Amino acid sequence: MNRWREDVYAYWHDFENLPTFMHHLEKVSTNGDRRSHWTAKAPAGRTVEWDAEVTHDLANELISWRSLRGADVPNFGSVRFSPAPGDRGTEVKVTVHYDLPAGRLGKAVAGLLGESPEQQVTDDLRRFKQVMETGQVVRSEGSPQGTSAKQLMRQHPGQPMGEDSE
Amino acid sequence: MKATCWMGRNTVKVKNVPEPTILNDRDAIVRITSTAICGLDLHLVDGYVPTMKKGDVLGHEFMGEVVEIGSGVGNLGIGDRVVVPFPIACGACLACQNKAYSLCENFNPNAGIAEKVYGYSPAGLFGFSHMLGGYQGGQAEYVRVPFADVGPLKVDDDLTDEQVLFLSDIFPTGFMGAEMCGIKPGDVIAVWGAGQFAAASAFLLGAERVIVIDRFPYRLKIAAERAGAETINYEETSVLEALREMTAGRGPDACIDAVGIEAHHSSTALHAYDRTKQATRLETDRPHALREAVMACRNGGTVSVIGVYGGFIDKFPMGAVMNRSLTIKTGQCHVHRYMRPLLERIRNGEIDPTFVITHRMRLSEAPHGYDIFKNKQDDCLKVVLTP
Numbered sequence: 135m136n137r138w139r140e141d142v143y144a145y146w147h148d149f150e151n152l153p154t155f156m157h158h159l160e161k162v163s164t165n166g167d168r169r170s171h172w173t174a175k176a177p178a179g180r181t182v183e184w185d186a187e188v189t190h191d192l193a194n195e196l197i198s199w200r201s202l203r204g205a206d207v208p209n210f211g212s213v214r215f216s217p218a219p220g221d222r223g224t225e226v227k228v229t230v231h232y233d234l235p236a237g238r239l240g241k242a243v244a245g246l247l248g249e250s251p252e253q254q255v256t257d258d259l260r261r262f263k264q265v266m267e268t269g270q271v272v273r274s275e276g277s278p279q280g281t282s283a284k285q286l287m288r289q290h291p292g293q294p295m296g297e298d299s300e
Numbered sequence: 301m302k303a304t305c306w307m308g309r310n311t312v313k314v315k316n317v318p319e320p321t322i323l324n325d326r327d328a329i330v331r332i333t334s335t336a337i338c339g340l341d342l343h344l345v346d347g348y349v350p351t352m353k354k355g356d357v358l359g360h361e362f363m364g365e366v367v368e369i370g371s372g373v374g375n376l377g378i379g380d381r382v383v384v385p386f387p388i389a390c391g392a393c394l395a396c397q398n399k400a401y402s403l404c405e406n407f408n409p410n411a412g413i414a415e416k417v418y419g420y421s422p423a424g425l426f427g428f429s430h431m432l433g434g435y436q437g438g439q440a441e442y443v444r445v446p447f448a449d450v451g452p453l454k455v456d457d458d459l460t461d462e463q464v465l466f467l468s469d470i471f472p473t474g475f476m477g478a479e480m481c482g483i484k485p486g487d488v489i490a491v492w493g494a495g496q497f498a499a500a501s502a503f504l505l506g507a508e509r510v511i512v513i514d515r516f517p518y519r520l521k522i523a524a525e526r527a528g529a530e531t532i533n534y535e536e537t538s539v540l541e542a543l544r545e546m547t548a549g550r551g552p553d554a555c556i557d558a559v560g561i562e563a564h565h566s567s568t569a570l571h572a573y574d575r576t577k578q579a580t581r582l583e584t585d586r587p588h589a590l591r592e593a594v595m596a597c598r599n600g601g602t603v604s605v606i607g608v609y610g611g612f613i614d615k616f617p618m619g620a621v622m623n624r625s626l627t628i629k630t631g632q633c634h635v636h637r638y639m640r641p642l643l644e645r646i647r648n649g650e651i652d653p654t655f656v657i658t659h660r661m662r663l664s665e666a667p668h669g670y671d672i673f674k675n676k677q678d679d680c681l682k683v684v685l686t687p
Contacts, residue, residue, distance in 0.1 A: 136394045222394060256412075264406045267392040269372070272446070273323045274424060276353065276434015277409040286412055291355030292427065292434045293303060294444070296318025 135263040136223040139215050142266055143194045146213055155261035155271060157282065158254065170199075182206045208233040226262065228255055253283040302687065303440035304666040306356040309347035312667045317357065320436060320444035325372035328448030330382060334461035335362035335439050337666070337683045338469060339495065339560070340608050342674050344429070348561055348578070348585070349610050351413060351431040360386035360426040361468040362438030363461060366448075373449045382452035384445055385635035386469045387423045388435060391450035395423075402632035407446070408433045417611065422632060439666060441687045453639045462684060463646055466497070466653045472638035474498035474558065475505075477606035480629035481554035483507050488547055490596060491529070492589040493558035493607060494519035496656050496681070499527040502556075504650060511546060513539055513589075515564060518679040526655040535566050543596045551598035559589035560607025577614060587613040594620050605630035656682040663687040 135142060145151055149170050153159040160173045160181060168188040176182045184205035190198040190212070198212035211230035218225050232251065234240045260281045264272045271280035276289040303317045320329055338361050343349050345358075363383040366376050376382070389401035396404050404423035408414060411421035413431045427437020436443055445452060455464050474497025481489055481502065489502040494514035502510045512523040513532045520531040532542050543552060565571040565588040574586040593603050594617050603626055621628065645651055658681045661669055669683040 136392060136397065253412075260411065263393075264390075268326075268390040268406050268447070270324045270326065272390075272406055272409050272424075274409050274434045274446075275320075275357075275436045275444075276430045278323065281409045281411065283412055286410055289353055289410070289430045289434050291305075291353045291357075292430065292436050293305065293355055293357045294318040294320040294436060 135266050137266045139194050139217055139224045142224045143215050147197060155265050156258045230255060257281050257283055301441035302663055303357040304359060306344060306352050306358055307354055310345060312345055312670045314664050314666055319442050322370045325370035326447050326449055327370045328366050328373055328376055328445045329368035330364040330443050330445050331367045332362050332364040332438055332441060332443060332687050334465045335359050335685050336465060337669050337673055343561055343608060345670060349429050351429040353430055357437045357440050358427045359437035359439030363465050375449050380454050382454055383464050383467045385451045386426050387632060387635055388446055389423055389450055389636060390447055399634060399637045401634040401636040410434055439685060451636060462654045462657060467639050467642055471497050471642055471653050472635045473606050473633040475501040475638055475642060476633045477556045477558060477604050478502040478505050480604040481602050487553040489554050490543055490552035491556045491558055492593055494523045495558050496523060496527050498556045498558045499523055499529045500651060503528060516676050519681060539592055540596055551596055553598055554602040554604060555593035555597045557590045557593045557605045557607045561585035561609050563588035585609045585611055585613045591617055597626055600625045602627045602629060657684055659683045661685060
C-alpha cells in the first residue's frame, strides 16, 4: 500500500482499529499492556470472544499474537510489514491460524469464516489498504458493505438503497 | 427519484428509485442537470457486458449541482456546478499518483470478480457492471459521487452544460486515443468509428490528415464537415485498399479503434462468423474494427484502442503486430488527467464539443433515446438528457 511502513505499522498496532477493516470483528479492546480482548460476530446474532496477547512486537516490522487459554476458538497470527521496492510504500503479509473446535461451535465459527478463510483475509487486506490510503472502506450501491467475497454473489442493484423503489 | 434502469437485455426503463444518501464522508450528492447516452451504454443494454443486475441505474456521462457534501470534502461547496469523470478514483494509491486514474487500486469493492476475468482489477466506473463496482449511474435526478474531492471539476457559469458535459467521458476518451498515437507533424491518422472526438483531437494534436471510417453517411458527413476529416464508408469501399491508396502505399501512421466489441463488417460472412461465436459465447467481443486497424497500420505504427472490449476475441492478427513492429496502446480513459486542459481548449474556442449533439430530450424519454441511438434512426449521433 502507498503509505510509509511506520504509518501502516502504527495503525495495526492499535488493535482497536482492526474492526474498521476486519468485518468479522465486532470489537477489540486493549488495556495498554500486551493483552487484548476480541469479540467476533457469529451467525444468528451470536458472538465469539477470546483474550489474546502479543507475542512479538518489532517496531515497524512485525506484530504477532496468540489467543490465551480458554478461548472458544484458539488462534494465532502475525502481520509483517516490509518496504516495497523503489519507495513504493509498504508490503503487508498476514498469517492467521485457527483451531476449529468440534461440534456446534466449530460449525458456527466455520460459517463465520466463510467457505474460504483465505478469501476473508484477502478481503480484510483489501479493506486495510483502502483505509490506509483513502481513510475509509470503499462502498458502492452494489456492495454497500464494502469489499466482501460473500457479497459478490448477492449484489444489491446499482441503485440507492431504500424503501420507495418500484 | 426518476432513474434510467437496466432491466435486462435490451430493456431500459425509467423507474422510481430511492434517492442517494452519503455513505462515506468524502461523498457528495449531485443533482443532475445534464447527462448523455454513450456507446458504452449500448454495450450494456445489448447484454455484451457480464455482471449487470436488474435495476442498475445507467449513465456515466453527467454533470450537475452539488446539493450535499460529506464532512471530508473540503474543496466543494453546496451549489457548485461540477462535471464528474466516469472512472471513480481515490487519488491516493500508486495508480492515481501516476495519474492512471482508471486503474485506481481502491475504487472497485468488487475487485474479486474483475480479477477472475481480467487478472487484476481496474477502477470502478459509474453506471457500469458489478464487476467494475456496481455504482449507481448518472442518468437520474441525483447521484452519489464518491471521493468528490478527487474527481469532479468545478465549472463557471459562463460555459453552458452542453459545452462542458462531454468532459465526463467522450472528449477526454477521444483525446487520449489521439494522444496514444504519439502524433508527429505530417502524420496521417485513421479512426474507426465516427464518434468525432478522436478525429477532432487528432487535429488538435497536430495530425496532418485524419481519415474516419464508418458505415452511416450522416456520421461521416459530420466527421467531414465538423471535424474536418476525410471519410471512408466501409459498406461501399474496401477500407484496406482505400487507406493504402490514400497514404501512397504505406498505411496510416496510427490507427484508432473507437468502435469496440460490437463492430460490424461489410462482409456478411465474416460478420456472421463473429456474431455466431458471440451469441454462443465462444467469444465475447466482435473485433472487426480492431483487426482491420491492425492490418491497415503502417509498419512500426501505433494502434490505439479506445473502443471498449469486455472479454475475449478471436482470430487476432498477432503475426502482423509482431512482424511489423506495431505498438498497441489502450485503456479506459484516465479522465481526471484531461479535464482541466480540455476545459481550457473549450474556453479558448479551439473546439466546441456541442457539434456532436443531435438529440435533446427529457430523462423520462431515455428509452426512446436508447432506441434511436442504437438503431441509428433519425441521424442520431448523441443524445443529451435533462431530468
